[in-house]
Amino acid sequence: MVTDSQGSREMAVKARSASRALQALRSEDRVAILNRIADSLEQHEQQIMAENAVDVAAAGGTISDSLLQRLVLKPNKIHQLADGIRAIAKQEEPVGRLLSRLEVAEGLVLDKVTSPIGVLLIKGGKEATRSNALLHQLIVDAVAEVAPGVGRDLIGLVTSRHEIDELLKLHDVIDLVIPRGSNQLVSYIQAHTKIPVLGHADGICHIYVDTAADPAKARRVCLDAKVDYPAACNAVEKILVHDSLVGEQLNSLVKALQDAGVTVHGGERAAAALGLPPAPSVRHEYSSLDVTVELVGGLGEAIDHIHTHGSGHTECIVTEDQAAADDFLRRVDSACVFHNASTRFSDGYRFGLGAEVGISTARIHARGPVGVEGLLTTRYLMRGTGQAVEKDKGVQYTFKPLPLS
Amino acid sequence: MVTDSQGSREMAVKARSASRALQALRSEDRVAILNRIADSLEQHEQQIMAENAVDVAAAGGTISDSLLQRLVLKPNKIHQLADGIRAIAKQEEPVGRLLSRLEVAEGLVLDKVTSPIGVLLIKGGKEATRSNALLHQLIVDAVAEVAPGVGRDLIGLVTSRHEIDELLKLHDVIDLVIPRGSNQLVSYIQAHTKIPVLGHADGICHIYVDTAADPAKARRVCLDAKVDYPAACNAVEKILVHDSLVGEQLNSLVKALQDAGVTVHGGERAAAALGLPPAPSVRHEYSSLDVTVELVGGLGEAIDHIHTHGSGHTECIVTEDQAAADDFLRRVDSACVFHNASTRFSDGYRFGLGAEVGISTARIHARGPVGVEGLLTTRYLMRGTGQAVEKDKGVQYTFKPLPLS
Numbered sequence A, B: 001m002v003t004d005s006q007g008s009r010e011m012a013v014k015a016r017s018a019s020r021a022l023q024a025l026r027s028e029d030r031v032a033i034l035n036r037i038a039d040s041l042e043q044h045e046q047q048i049m050a051e052n053a054v055d056v057a058a059a060g061g062t063i064s065d066s067l068l069q070r071l072v073l074k075p076n077k078i079h080q081l082a083d084g085i086r087a088i089a090k091q092e093e094p095v096g097r098l099l100s101r102l103e104v105a106e107g108l109v110l111d112k113v114t115s116p117i118g119v120l121l122i123k124g125g126k127e128a129t130r131s132n133a134l135l136h137q138l139i140v141d142a143v144a145e146v147a148p149g150v151g152r153d154l155i156g157l158v159t160s161r162h163e164i165d166e167l168l169k170l171h172d173v174i175d176l177v178i179p180r181g182s183n184q185l186v187s188y189i190q191a192h193t194k195i196p197v198l199g200h201a202d203g204i205c206h207i208y209v210d211t212a213a214d215p216a217k218a219r220r221v222c223l224d225a226k227v228d229y230p231a232a233c234n235a236v237e238k239i240l241v242h243d244s245l246v247g248e249q250l251n252s253l254v255k256a257l258q259d260a261g262v263t264v265h266g267g268e269r270a271a272a273a274l275g276l277p278p279a280p281s282v283r284h285e286y287s288s289l290d291v292t293v294e295l296v297g298g299l300g301e302a303i304d305h306i307h308t309h310g311s312g313h314t315e316c317i318v319t320e321d322q323a324a325a326d327d328f329l330r331r332v333d334s335a336c337v338f339h340n341a342s343t344r345f346s347d348g349y350r351f352g353l354g355a356e357v358g359i360s361t362a363r364i365h366a367r368g369p370v371g372v373e374g375l376l377t378t379r380y381l382m383r384g385t386g387q388a389v390e391k392d393k394g395v396q397y398t399f400k401p402l403p404l405s
Helices: A005-024 A027-043 A045-059 A065-071 A077-090 A126-146 A161-168 A183-191 A215-227 A248-259 A268-274 A299-309 A322-331 B005-024 B027-043 B045-059 B065-071 B077-090 B126-146 B161-168 B183-191 B215-227 B248-259 B268-274 B299-309 B322-331
Strands: A098-105 A108-116 A120-123 A176-179 A205-209 A236-242 A263-266 A290-296 A314-318 A336-341 A358-360 A368-370 A376-387 A397-401 B098-105 B108-116 B120-123 B176-179 B205-209 B236-242 B263-266 B290-296 B314-318 B336-341 B358-360 B368-370 B376-387 B397-401
Touching: A005 A108, A005 A161, A005 B322, A027 A045, A027 A077, A027 A126, A045 A065, A045 A077, A045 A126, A065 A126, A098 A376, A120 A161, A176 A183, A205 A215, A205 A299, A215 A236, A215 A248, A215 A314, A215 A336, A215 B376, A236 A248, A236 A299, A248 A263, A248 A268, A248 A290, A263 A268, A268 A290, A290 A299, A299 A314, A299 A322, A314 A322, A322 A336, A322 B005, A322 B376, A368 B376, A376 B215, A376 B322, A376 B368, B005 B108, B005 B161, B027 B045, B027 B077, B027 B126, B045 B065, B045 B077, B045 B126, B065 B126, B098 B376, B120 B161, B176 B183, B205 B215, B205 B299, B215 B236, B215 B248, B215 B314, B215 B336, B236 B248, B236 B299, B248 B263, B248 B268, B248 B290, B263 B268, B268 B290, B290 B299, B299 B314, B299 B322, B314 B322, B322 B336
Parallel strands: A120 A176, A205 A236, A205 A314, A236 A290, A263 A290, A314 A336, A336 B376, A376 B336, B120 B176, B205 B236, B205 B314, B236 B290, B263 B290, B314 B336
Antiparallel strands: A098 A108, A098 A397, A108 A376, A358 A368, B098 B108, B098 B397, B108 B376, B358 B368
């Protein structure tokens, strides 16, 4: 248990040291650790479910229903989690992968290889304290059992808000923060640390229904993007409609949403034109069965609106006009930009990444849905035979790309 | 001229808006802008040299000789700069490059493409104020001439320390800070912003001379790494020597360094064993013709020493023992790790990157010497025909990688 700033620093420094020991293991040993963790989770399924039940009971009444739903472990969840870990164990070794190879000069070769990013601070909600403590214990037990040289310091367990605040100051020893929880949690962390944060506070996704939209596709995409999981960050919050569609086509889209239980609010122009209740603000994340509809004069205005009021998460155009689609995909400056597909596809699993670490709306490092690749950095390795630079006269530069095999 | 925080924000917001217009241009138009800039630099060479001379005269006596030397524009420099810009214009278009393509489901394809990182804050030393102002004018003139729709707001000119402080607060509109200047400048910026900083404050590079080192290679690599350009961040600051080499082999290495004008300091063990003057600290960046020599008991101790006292920039092992070299390259957790090559090779030009933006010792985003690639992020583009997620039952996932052509 860590209680002061010195202790927090020590926890992070020990984690880095253990992570280097982990990196120095043979690939087979890291695979063995992952499989041991998967087995252990399944062996302790009943205990994990029991701790989760205690967490859920304690949280009842203190958090929203949708957060409570996210806290409850579904019956098959532990088995799925174990399978996910086994799938990662079967993947190609992510560490030390050769990304490029260049002959710099005769007998002097430069490789770029993947490398673990370092020390992560992963912060979930305090509502999962009991289940997290048990999961932590099972995982470090598995590590210590398979690789005693790595040891239990690989993963520290943070139990108090005070410790989190201390850890958020350690930008010299922690490389990345991954908050998992409410928008408020993410915003708090972003405001209180200089460590890069992988994640997003807002998910204000837009769909632009173009003048050349297929009405059936527009209806299908807009409905799914709102109704499939309204609290998700990739749910649509604003539908921008080309004003040429005012009349039957727009009315039928609004009616389809209303029939599905969605409360349709109007942006400034749409509220006036259609008599809809006004939206609370021009940039509003409902996270519920509510959506804003607004009118725009065309593609350029839609893109400007998205750039001004969006959160850079996921935006979609519905159109049969290929040139308009190409323009939208080229110009919209968000992590994910779609043509004729629901914004709900913006997700690590649906992007084929396997386990999802988070969705980033930051523009450096990983962006969009992030899988294991987002936890990697690179190193340059150079192999020579005693070469010196000598004012760039020591070698004759060739800069010849070499095959990766 | 920007004078208040509102003005700084406006400058950054306008730069992002102009950068989006730049991104929306055809590739040929961006090439034309670069070539226009190169031509203009050459046409105004005399004026640039004159402004630089004024800067140099004003700085004389206020900064160190080595910084003053870096401030002086060498006779051929403008021509080299113009050629470098033309070389970038000839490179393959970096924006919109396809990195991966995946069939998510039938008729639903996900692309990952490169995209500009966004708004950069580049901060040089105040000593170059006059030359920077002229360069800024020439560049925005060229942009406005070739692409009036992008305009002069693409690049703001920051003239006061107050403005820098205001801009460093704008982590919501500025994506990356690139400081070019002294260690003090970089440290100041890192301490005063939450915007990611591309760069490094320290360059404390190590060479480990293994028991199986070829003495001639050790001498050549160590000498070059210190003498070629002692003020560079990739110059060696500490040479770790296997203690089995104490005696003639180490003495001859120390003598070679001393003969080249290097003052050799001793770490704790080496100072006692060899009677060398003690090093000022265990982690010291001389940036001059000084170096620390220290004894270590073996490879593992050398790696631990580097991890404990290094800055993660560049480290080298000199050895003929292939297994020791492989171990060092696999385990040392620095941006650049070399075998039998001078640390001075750690440089964008020598790594074949073309123009160097900086050298990063951060572990997220770009690491090591950074070229144009370090100024890119990615976007995901998805093209469908109206697909919906519908609790993951709306499509049948195939996750089939597709060729990039």
